[in-house]
Structure formats: structure tokens, C-alpha cells
Amino acid sequence: MNQHDLLNVRHASVNEAKIAMSETLEKRASNYSLDAALYNDPHMFRIDMEEIFQKEWLFVGMSSEIPKKGDYFTVEIGQNPVLILRDADGNINAFHNTCRHRGSVICTQHRGKVANLVCPYHQWTYDLKGNLLFAGTEMGQEFDTKQHGLKAAHCKTAGGFIFICLAETAPDDEFHDFLSTLNDYMEPYDVENTKLAVESTMIEKANWKLVIENNRECYHCAGSHPELLNTLLEWDDTEDPRAPQDFLDHYNAQAAQWDKEGIPHKLKSFGAVQRNRIVRMPLKKGTQVMTIDGSAASIKTLGRIQNRELGSMRILHLPNSWNHMQSDHFVVFRVLPVSAQESIVTTKWFVHKDAVEGVDYDPEKLRRVWDATNEQDKILGERNQRGVNSIGYQPGPYSNTFEFGVINFLNWYSNTTRNNLSSNNLSSN
Ligand code: 3BY
Ligand code: FES
Ligand code: FE
Numbered sequence: 001m002n003q004h005d006l007l008n009v010r011h012a013s014v015n016e017a018k019i020a021m022s023e024t025l026e027k028r029a030s031n032y033s034l035d036a037a038l039y040n041d042p043h044m045f046r047i048d049m050e051e052i053f054q055k056e057w058l059f060v061g062m063s064s065e066i067p068k069k070g071d072y073f074t075v076e077i078g079q080n081p082v083l084i085l086r087d088a089d090g091n092i093n094a095f096h097n098t099c100r101h102r103g104s105v106i107c108t109q110h111r112g113k114v115a116n117l118v119c120p121y122h123q124w125t126y127d128l129k130g131n132l133l134f135a136g137t138e139m140g141q142e143f144d145t146k147q148h149g150l151k152a153a154h155c156k157t158a159g160g161f162i163f164i165c166l167a168e169t170a171p172d173d174e175f176h177d178f179l180s181t182l183n184d185y186m187e188p189y190d191v192e193n194t195k196l197a198v199e200s201t202m203i204e205k206a207n208w209k210l211v212i213e214n215n216r217e218c219y220h221c222a223g224s225h226p227e228l229l230n231t232l233l234e235w236d237d238t239e240d241p242r243a244p245q246d247f248l249d250h251y252n253a254q255a256a257q258w259d260k261e262g263i264p265h266k267l268k269s270f271g272a273v274q275r276n277r278i279v280r281m282p283l284k285k286g287t288q289v290m291t292i293d294g295s296a297a298s299i300k301t302l303g304r305i306q307n308r309e310l311g312s313m314r315i316l317h318l319p320n321s322w323n324h325m326q327s328d329h330f331v332v333f334r335v336l337p338v339s340a341q342e343s344i345v346t347t348k349w350f351v352h353k354d355a356v357e358g359v360d361y362d363p364e365k366l367r368r369v370w371d372a373t374n375e376q377d378k379i380l381g382e383r384n385q386r387g388v389n390s391i392g393y394q395p396g397p398y399s400n401t402f403e404f405g406v407i408n409f410l411n412w413y414s415n416t417t418r419n420n421l422s423s424n425n426l427s428s429n
Helices: 003-027 042-053 175-189 208-215 245-261 363-388 404-422
Strands: 058-062 071-077 080-086 092-096 111-113 132-134 152-158 161-165 194-204 268-270 276-281 312-317 321-325 330-339 342-352
Touching (some): 003 404, 058 330, 080 161, 161 312, 208 342, 208 404, 342 363
Antiparallel strands (some): 071 111, 092 152, 276 312, 321 330
16 A cells, blocks of 8 residues: 555545544434444544634633733643744744744743744744744755745634634634624723733543533532532523522622623623623622632732622633633633544632732632632543543433523534535545
8 A cells, every 4th residue: 555545545535534523423312422433432522623713713812911011821722832922013923833844842841931943853933923034054945935934823802711723714703703892891800900810730530522511511610619609500591591580680680780880791602602702790699709718819809909809700601612701700611622532721819919929818718619620620630531531321301491402512513513524525426
């Protein structure tokens, strides 16, 4: 078998896997968990990477992580190392972190600051806009630096949130409406004047969809999250049919105050199945933020916020992020798939940029509730994965009242994957 035949065999099997994926998604019952292969099979995982993570908008981080020119952080989208970098004009751009010489990764650190980007292999040097400045003297007369700039990825920032898209053409649909609402809803927080206070990285031995599914419901909260439930109300939003009258009274009282202060709170959702949603929800009566006892986490409130009882503004971005924006800090969550049964969950806590560690805030107090909750969720996700891998696993029914968020997520996943696959011109023969 020559090289060409080998490639054809590979393409044939990828094509078969794509057809199998399409058919499985087409015949699935939308209120049931997925077939095991979609949670554990490496071929299916590869399709998730190609059709979702390499084509859709992804949350990567916050603009205040890279406040000055030359500040950068790196992320890995599957096998794609990406660099997020602030240029001299203050703009944030994303580049494939792979050198145009022979492909070496350029920035090897998780975050840092550079004047120019110098590849560690043969020292090709790029400016902060990705233009190749020098390639040494050995590339010959004909060599054109202009043809060898870094490859850009799509990058958009709104309300301090940075999103990237690795597709050649980024999907537009309702994403721009979401960004403009995100900008409005984040205005009180003045993200540019916040700073990263604490960061945690967790490797969870579970498929990325199990991680997101777990986050999209609070059916498991009473059994698993005592720390979180000191402050979190389990209702998903103010229109949640389960919400009792005393919750609605509490919400209405807080919302009246938020309206006076010009603090956005009404539920906004985008896309047919809530691919993005933003809603401010009150926390339990008498609590301010998600700390163990509900008391303040930082002496300095964020932005123009004065009212400490702002509840938590929850921001969802499928496929990979959920967030809790509160009065004196906010917490952002990012999920990145590693392999079929492994994901990285990164959590970051932000406070006012002038808040002094140990004086205005105690990082241990700040992080404790979500550290505990993340650890509990990791255990739940890993157990879920192990059970799904069993020959005894069979897709099971979601509760319409407690797990509609999971149903929405899988509808989004299924619709998006099928649409993206159908644009690949698959054929069964
Ligand atoms: O992200 C949240 O607020 C919670 C944590 C557990 C379930 N989820 C809705
Ligand atoms: Fe980057 Fe050679 S691979 S300079
Ligand atoms: Fe949980």
C-alpha cells in the first residue's frame, strides 16, 4: 500500500465515522442522554473537534488578563495551540501558535509578555500583529517575509469576554446579537479595571459533553453541593416554572432595586435552543456573593457597582463556558476537550484591579465555594463517564423540569454538528 492509498483508507474511515455520527444524531430521542459512542469513542471525539471546536466560537479568557501591549496567554483547542495577544494599539488578536518556518510552537508558556514573538527553534521573529519581521540571513534572496506572517484566528471581545473561532469563515447567525447584549450587561463591571486573582485548572476524566451536561442542571445540587447551596438558588432563571412565590417575591424586590441602579438583569437568550443566555438571578436572602457564609469576598466592589446584593449574573456560552458575575468578584469557567474521555476545566476569579491581596480580599475565601463545587462536579462527571462506558449503559431520560438546560445543550450540539457535517458533502458510497 503506498502513501496515497493509506490516505484514502483514512479518509474513507473518517467519512464513515461522520456518516455514523450524522445518523446517530438524526435518530436520537432529544430527551434522552446520548449513545455511549458519542461520549467515549475517539472517532466521534475527532468529529466533535472538527465540527464544533474547530468551527464554532469558543470562550477563551478575559481581556483584563492581558491588559498591556505584548501581554499574551495561550490555549490548546485540541491539537491546535493558539496565542491570544494584545497589540500596540490595544487590540486583542488570536493567532495560531505555530511558526511559519517549520511549525514549531512559538510561545511555550501559559501566559507572559513579549516585545516581539521570537520562535525558540530558529529565532524567526514576528511583531505583535503577527507580521514576520526577521527570518535571519539564510533564507535567500527570493524569500518574502510578507508571505510568512502568523495565521490569524477570528477573535472578538465583548464586555471583557474574548471569543475565538478557528474556522476559515466564522459563523455569524445570532452571535453578534449576543455580543452586543453582553457588552450592555457587562457595562457595570468595567472589566478593564479588574484583575485575575486566582486560577484553577482541573483535568476531568470525562467527555466534554458530560462536563457541560452536568453544569446545565441543578438536579444534582441538593445531593452534592452543600457549599454552593449556602448562596445559590436552584432555579435556572426568573421564568423557571419550578420557582415558588417566595422566590418570585425576593426576585421582584431585588430587581426593583437593580432597575433603579441601572443594573441589567432580564433574561436574554439567543438561538433557537439557548446557545447563549444571560440572566441575573438573586442569591439566597441575606447573602451577597458565593462565599461559604455569603458575606463579601472583596472590600472593593467592581466597576460602578455599589449594591452588594446583585445576585449573580449567569452567562452561558455553548459549547464551552458558564460564568457567575457578582458584586465584588466574578468567576469564569472554560471547558476544553483533551480526548474522548478527558477535559480541562479552567476556573478564574477576578476582583477589582486595585484590591490588594491579603488586605482587601483573601484568595482562600474567594475561591473556596467553587473549588469545592468543581471538585464535587469532577467526581460526578468521572463517575458518569465510567458508567457510560459500561456495556450495561443505555441512554436514559432527562427530566423536563430539572434538566431542560441539558436538553437545550444537546439540541444545540446535535443541530450544529449535523449542519456542519452536511456542509462537508458526505456521501454513503
Ligand atoms: O453553574 C451553576 O450555577 C450551577 C452549578 C451546578 C449546576 N449549575 C446550574
Ligand atoms: Fe520557527 Fe524554525 S520553526 S524559526
Ligand atoms: Fe454541579
